[in-house]
């Protein structure tokens with residue numbers, strides 16, 4: 001923490017703060033006024049704001065904000081398991097653990113021309129973690145904020161074990177939306193999906209863009225690397241670019257499920273949509289010494305410019 005605390009420098013767009021539980025958070029600020037906030041609890045991105053100060057990620061007003069549970073909202077790191085597909089707690093343990101600043105990299109970076117600011121975090125398993133999942137790994141997470149306010153996450157997971165291991169992964173991303181009934185997703189049309197509401201039965205998406213009128217919990221498989229979430233009322237779209245992450249999980253709990261979630265308001269399903277860049281259908285296997293990389297870049301663009309952004313690949 002010492003070296004990191006000394007790195008706090010508001011003029012460079014970086015600040016280290018503590019939340020009300022005393023947990024370290026790193027705030028990244030772009031020169032134009034956008035910001036992101038990353039917590040060492042879970043490596044979770046707990047806030048991402050545009051240059052007008054508008055929050056782009058959803059966080060529940062009923063969230064617990066108390067470790068060890070991940071805060072309901074933001075971007076959670078689901079590793080080494082997604083959902084209940086294995087023997088671990090839902091979505092794995094990474095989102096509930098305390099991460100550290102990565103000593104092998106400068107703990108806070110901003111590139112020479114100041115166009116990006118970033119922070120590096122690392123998660124290594126403790127003795128207790130190894131009892132639940134006996135595989136030694138290093139999980140490095142770099143979070144960038146560009147000068148235009150785009151948010152990027154790069155995860156690097158290395159097998160430092162003597163034996164191969166397999167895992168699934170997701171950037172569990174709670175987007176803030178004006179009204180779920182007015183939102184549509186483009187880029188997933190005609191794809192196959194596994195429906196978590198029907199024991200992961202496989203279906204093929206038939207419609208045009210995906211719209212919402214009831215609970216949805218699906219894993220779209222082998223998806224393109226760019227997906228857009230259009231929000232007419234907010235007059236902006238989220239463009240999600242990804243690399244190394246073949247699947248997209250789409251989740252909205254709708255009314256009935258919302259009432260069963262203690263850390264989620266009954267009506268809050270209207271203001272959120274989870275769209276996760278993920279590797280779920282096929283586990284990723286790493287041999288000893290191998291490393292996997294998964295990238296996601298989020299941009300919030302004016303709806304009129306959305307189509308211009310859909311052809312660009314991940315820029316990090």
Ligand code: BG6
Nearest residue numbers: 083090091172196217218249251
């Ligand atoms: C989604 C899953 O990603 O996360 C859903 O597809 C799950 O099945 C949801 O209900 C929330 O999970 P949790 O563990 O954060 O309540």
